[in-house]
Amino acid sequence: MSSDNGPQQPSADGAREAPEQLALLRETVRRSRPPRARPRTWRGAELAAELPVARVLVDKGLLHLDRYFDYAVPAAMDEEAQPGVRVRVRFGAGEREGRREGGRLINGFVVERVAQSDYPGALAPIAQVLSPERVLSPPLLRLCRAVADRYAGSLADVVQLAVPPRMARAEKRASPEAQPPPSPPSPGSWERYVDGPAYLRTLSEGGSPRAVWTALPGPDWPQELARAVAAVLSSGRGALAVLPDGRAAARVDAALTALIGDGRHVLLTAESGPEQRYARWLAVSRGAVRAVVGTRAAMFAPVHDLGLAVLWDDGDAAHSDDHAPQPHAREVLLQRAVTEQAGFLAGGHGCTVEAAQLVETGWARPLTAARETVRETAPLIRTVGDLDEARDAAARTARLPTLAWNTAREALQRGPVLVQVPRRGYVPRLACERCRAPARCARCSGPLEATDERGSLRCGWCAHEAPDWRCPDCGGARLRGQVFGARRTAEELGRAFPAVPVRTSGREHILESVPDAPALIVSTPGAEPPAEGQGYAAALLLDGWALLGRPDLRAEEEALRRWLSASALVRPQGEDGTVLIVAEPTLRPVQALVRWDPSGFALRELAERAELGFPPVSRMAAVSGRAEAVEELLGQAGLPADAEVLGPVGLPVIEPGRPRRSGDPPVGEHWVRALVRVPPGSGAAMAAALKTAHAARLARREGSPVQIRIDPPDIG
Incomplete structure (x- = not known):
């Protein structure tokens, strides 16, 4: 007989439960113990008493290192090593975690301060606080993280795009004092748009409207954009306007200065120089300035209490950054509009498919003028197609149809004439006159191009001279031009109009503006300078096939955008403004130009891409x-x-x-x-x-x- 109080053999289930109970008991005892004293020193150096661990974003854009690294905060750096400041830390190939004393010094940003680290070993200390300026604010960090995740890139790469390099002298300068908000602006030329005055009124009252703005042709768009920015400033909020190049940004900067005066906004472009640009960026970061006008890099500008994000001409390739992870300004500003609950305005003379999708989904509203107003402000559009050129002896021999010569001759009596040529250079593409085989470099097989009127040949890839070229297929030594550039066109026009000055504007030298006097301005797309006064008397858009024939999904959209941008510089039809385009009239982008209907073209293009599953639908x-x-x-x-x-x-x-x-x-x-x-x-x-x-x-x-x-x- 066994006693009730005697020892008993455990059951099979009890044997299985014993180890689990023992582990639970040990965990309970461990948790009941007081926490182990945190070390206050590192190799003899005293650490910060409060929040002694700093999480640092190191300046290494490697995707597999896209995380934070923990470092100890020395007591001497406790005050300065705050979240957002730049620091230097030890980081090397042998010390990927940055925990040991070895490794080379690299830059980084303190992201946050915490009481303890998850790393079980000893933490290496921060080596140096470069500056106490908090340049990486929490909102900017969140934006950079969202952009990095969207583009499958590293956070360090995006922060490098968002925060300009440090200039010590700029940090020592005092930022200007913040000025009171300006008065709400009058609608001005926004009266020409159906909902223009209401849009400005909503901005000045503190609202956040979202719109896709199809700007009317003419020189008024910088003033209209400036009024939208001023309306937001009048509500006490900030504004950000991103433009494709420094010339456009300078025009908006001048218009905004004339409207609200100095000191309420800054211009952020590469032309300012690193130190001046960083000083202006700091003024925005410190809250002394509430509005920014700039180029692509300004999309990350740390504007306080952002009320409006503006993007002009979002189809321009300049809005897409060349550096990893290659974000587009449109997507960054859309992200900011959503997360910061700000208004959004995408404007331009054309309309991209992405902008049309914003309207089609109801996220944004169209901001357009009535058709009667469009007809009053747009120039007369005339076309010359393939059949017209085939019947035109002048077009076959001189490349310019007779209608183009007559249009230029008549318009030169009233003012300057713009000539848009798709290619730069003299004759950038050549072929054998006998067999039509493309002329190639014997060294690298690159395309040969004629550099001047003497017929000097040079490779477009390796710049190798080819004075004795012969066709490897037929042995011919004579060449014919396949594509003619801006310099060759300027030479032909100079011979045809010897009494008229001919100027070129292109990548090598872009004209800022031209006077309101008879002249021929030969320009490549995107380099067209505005004409003073009422604009150009006429414009010739040559070689339309070169833009339409590119093997690209966006070829037609891009061609229309470039034609609209050039045509918008021409006087209205009521002032005899004329645009002549050399392209097949039945093509859809040509018809959209004739009707001046960029929104309709974009909506039809969006519908076709939806059927095929192409971006931006996918x-x-x-x-x-x-x-x-x-x-x-x-x-x-x-x-x-x-x-x-x-x-x-x-x-x-x-x-x-x-x-x-x-x-x-x-x-x-x-x-x-x-x-x-x-x-x-x-x-x-x-x-x-x-x-x-x-x-x-x-x-x-x-x-x-x-x-x-x-x-x-x-x-x-």
């Missing part, structure tokens, strides 16, 4: 690299279930001597590109999956490099 990512590397990355990425992989297809091999663009494969390597397409709502998941897989490959250091581009501008 989200896309381009994955480029060697075939095996692309296949490996796509196989490892946990793409969304609704993702569709198109390709891969081979990319052209970059030959030695040929200039490389951003995203091109290394010289001589055979790369392929695959497109990943997802429907709306899955873009974030696609970017996260590609980023995770790419980071894992980089951490393992396996395989050849791969490039990822979210929302590639060219999917052709």
Whole structure:
């Protein structure tokens, strides 16, 4: 008999439960103990008494290091090492965690201060506080993180775009004193738009309206944009306007200064110089200035209490950054409008498909003028098609149709004439006169171009001279031009109009403006200078086929945008302003120009892309690299279930001597590109999956490099 109080054998279930109970008991005892004393020193150096751990974003744009690193805060740096300041820390190949004393010094930003670190070992201390200026504010950090996630990039790369390099002398300068808000502006020329006055009134009353603005042709758009900014400032909030180039930004800067005076806004462009630009950026960061006008980099400007984000001409390629992760200003400003609950205004003479989608989905409202007003302000558009040129002897021999010569001759009696030529240079494309084979360089197979009227030949890739060229196919030695550039056009016009000055505007030298006097201005797209007074008397848009014939999804949209930008500089039809375009009249972008209907063209283009599943209806990512590397990355990425992989297809091999663009494969390597397409709502998941897989490959250091581009501008 066994006693009730005697020892008993554990059951089988009890034997299984004993280890779990013992582990639970040990965890309870561990939690009941007082916390272990935190070390107050590091190698003899005293640490900060409160929040002695700093989480630092190191200036390393490596995707697999896209996280924060913990460092100890010495007591001597306690006051200065606050969130947002620049520091220097030890970080090296042997000390990836930045925990030990070794490693080289690199820059970084303190993100936050915490009481303890998750790292079990000893933390290396911050080596130096570069400046007590808090340049990486929490709102700016959140914006940079959102942009990095959207474009599958690293946070350090985005912060490098958002925060300009430090200039010590600029930090020592005192920022100007904040000025009181200006009075609400009058509508002015906004009266020409159906909802223009109401839009300004809503901004001045503290509202955040979102609109896509189709600006009327003429010189008034800088003043209209300035009035929108002034309306926001009158409500006590901040404003940000991003323009494609320094010339456009300077025009808006001058208009805003004339409207509200000095001291209430700053101009952020590369022309200001690093020190002056950083001083202006600091004035915005400190809250002394509430409005910014600038180029692409200004999209990250830390405007306090942002009330309006403005983007002018969002179809311009200059709005897409060339540096990783290559964000577009439109997407950054849309992100800011949403997260900061600000108004949004996308303006331009044309309308992109992305802007049309904002209107189509109801996120933004159209801001347009009545058709009667458009007809009153737009110039007369005339066309010359292929059949007209075939019947025109002048067009066959001199490349310019008779109607173009007559239009220029008549308009020169009233003022300057603009001539838009799609290509720069003299004769950038040549072919054998006998067999029509393209003329190629014997050294690198690059295209030969004529550099002057003497017929001097030079390779467009390696600049090798080719004085004794002969066609390798037929042995011919005579060449004919396939494409004529701005300098050749200027030479022909100079011979035709010897009494009229001829000036060129292009990449080498862009004219700021031209006087209101008879002159011929030959310009490449995007470099057209405005004419003083009422504008150009006429414009000739030559070689339309060169813009329309590009193998690109956006070829027609881009051609119309460039034609509209040039035509908007011409006087209205009531003042005999005329635009002559040499292109097939039946083409849809030509008809959109004749009717001056960019919004209608964009909506039709959006409908067609929706049927085909092309952006912006879908989200896309381009994955480029060697075939095996692309296949490996796509196989490892946990793409969304609704993702569709198109390709891969081979990319052209970059030959030695040929200039490389951003995203091109290394010289001589055979790369392929695959497109990943997802429907709306899955873009974030696609970017996260590609980023995770790419980071894992980089951490393992396996395989050849791969490039990822979210929302590639060219999917052709």
